[in-house]
Amino acid sequence: MAPTQDEISAEIAAARESTARAVAAGGVPPSHPGRDYPPYRSSALRHPRKPLLRVGADPEAAEWHGPVFGVTDITALDADLTRQHQGEPLGERITVAGRVLDRGGRPVRGQLVEVWQANASGRYAHQRDQHPAPLDPHFTGVGRCLTDDQGAYAFTTVRPGAYPWRNHTNAWRPAHIHFSLFGTAFTQRLVTQMYFPGDPLFPYDPILQSVTDAAARARLVAAYDHRLSTPERSLGYRWDIVLDGPAATLPDPEEDH
Amino acid sequence: MRAPTPSQTIGPFYGYALPFPGGGDVAPVGHPEAITVRGRVYDGAGEPVPDALVETWQAAPDGSLAGEPGSLRRDPVTGGFLGRNGVDFTGFARVATDADGQWVVRTLPPPAALPYLSVCLFARGLTRHLFTRAYVDGGAAGDAVLSALPEERRGTLLARTEGPRAYRFDIRLQGPGETVFLDFGTGGES
Numbered sequence: 426m427a428p429t430q431d432e433i434s435a436e437i438a439a440a441r442e443s444t445a446r447a448v449a450a451g452g453v454p455p456s457h458p459g460r461d462y463p464p465y466r467s468s469a470l471r472h473p474r475k476p477l478l479r480v481g482a483d484p485e486a487a488e489w490h491g492p493v494f495g496v497t498d499i500t501a502l503d504a505d506l507t508r509q510h511q512g513e514p515l516g517e518r519i520t521v522a523g524r525v526l527d528r529g530g531r532p533v534r535g536q537l538v539e540v541w542q543a544n545a546s547g548r549y550a551h552q553r554d555q556h557p558a559p560l561d562p563h564f565t566g567v568g569r570c571l572t573d574d575q576g577a578y579a580f581t582t583v584r585p586g587a588y589p590w591r592n593h594t595n596a597w598r599p600a601h602i603h604f605s606l607f608g609t610a611f612t613q614r615l616v617t618q619m620y621f622p623g624d625p626l627f628p629y630d631p632i633l634q635s636v637t638d639a640a641a642r643a644r645l646v647a648a649y650d651h652r653l654s655t656p657e658r659s660l661g662y663r664w665d666i667v668l669d670g671p672a673a674t675l676p677d678p679e680e681d682h
Numbered sequence: 683m684r685a686p687t688p689s690q691t692i693g694p695f696y697g698y699a700l701p702f703p704g705g706g707d708v709a710p711v712g713h714p715e716a717i718t719v720r721g722r723v724y725d726g727a728g729e730p731v732p733d734a735l736v737e738t739w740q741a742a743p744d745g746s747l748a749g750e751p752g753s754l755r756r757d758p759v760t761g762g763f764l765g766r767n768g769v770d771f772t773g774f775a776r777v778a779t780d781a782d783g784q785w786v787v788r789t790l791p792p793p794a795a796l797p798y799l800s801v802c803l804f805a806r807g808l809t810r811h812l813f814t815r816a817y818v819d820g821g822a823a824g825d826a827v828l829s830a831l832p833e834e835r836r837g838t839l840l841a842r843t844e845g846p847r848a849y850r851f852d853i854r855l856q857g858p859g860e861t862v863f864l865d866f867g868t869g870g871e872s
């Protein structure tokens with residue numbers, strides 16, 4: 426039988442408390458989710474049980490370099506998800522913009538940022554998404570762009586809807602946009618999700634809550650930014666992204682600032 | 683140091699967004715030295731994982747790690763994918779596993795000094811990607827990663843020869859024969 430929200434919420438609370446205790450005892454607040462996170466049921470058989478092998482810094486290793494992308498890998502319309510079909514998609518038009526930085530605060534330049542999302546009704550243009558919300562013939566929900574010299578990216582899209590899933594009874598995902606990012610080194614690879622401020626579904630969602638530290642969770646939530654809103658057109662959200670992992674060269678903190 | 687943005691699972695619905703035509707065809711068209719590397723991804727129950735995304739990155743045969751753009755070349759006329767140009771070696775592959783959990787990459791052999799494909803694995807249910815390496819032809823003598831491992835686990839990083847210029851590299855997420863995964867020193871790792 427599928428677990429209830431109350432059962433999942435109790436597990437979420439237990440994991441948060443466990444992290445809070447570890448931090449209170451002097452531990453480093455974890456930025457990333459543990460791969461073994463029971464409230465997210467699909468993780469049960471899909472996380473390694475043995476510890477990872479720690480690999481020392483080795484600028485000669487392939488992972489300290491990474492794939493490169495260029496102007497041939499994108500088209501002008503890829504960053505505007507509202508203009509990829511003949512008509513306008515339904516929903517609240519938004520701009521999502523920010524910068525991609527490494528942990529030293531240096532901009533990640535000329536790298537690929539990819540996004541995908543549900544439409545305004547909470548439905549993905551994916552055959553396996555059978556949530557009975559309408560597809561939008563004018564919205565696919567896929568975009569990509571390259572960061573500029575300041576590490577900046579920007580997308581125009583519509584605000585995605587919340588949607589149900591089958592982790593437990595009455596499970597709903599808060600609205601989110603999936604992001605995929607490359608850094609200057611393969612070690613900096615990141616796939617994550619951006620959320621919208623003030624969503625009442627946050628406490629119930631085991632995927633967001635898999636990040637058990639509150640400050641780290643807050644880094645997944647964009648900020649409404651009125652300066653990014655455009656008159657008669659769209660509402661603006663700012664979301665900066667910091668890539669973890671060693672960069673191609675060791676970072677000089679705050680260089681370029 | 684700035685605190686990193688947390689990872690989140692890739693989820694089940696990336697399939698219409700991230701994979702691209704020819705994503706596994708890294709070797710230039712008709713290259714006589716091309717190799718295939720294929721494998722299945724298995725979960726802790728030994729079942730194939732049909733919704734994983736495998737990315738590989740490697741040095742060019744001449745040892746270069748500079749890469750080339752053009753892995754997912756786009757068509758500005760139709761807005762679709764053009765496919766790679768068939769000449770440049772980008773070093774980067776991206777393949778979704780099929781319904782039977784299998785992925786295939788057609789590439790050039792990595793150089794003797796860096797004799798591996800670096801593998802980055804994403805999947806629904808995996809809260810954060812995993813790195814491993816597929817060593818081709820046994821790896822180099824004295825390799826720091828291979829020599830750090832006990833004999834019984836080292837084999838999980840060795841791509842098995844299954845024919846002329848053909849290798850097999852299965853990934854086991856959990857349980858017997860669990861693949862060795864690598865931690866490159868990122869802040870959130872315990």
Ligand SMILES: [Fe+3]
Nearest residue numbers: 601603693695
């Ligand atoms: Fe989603």
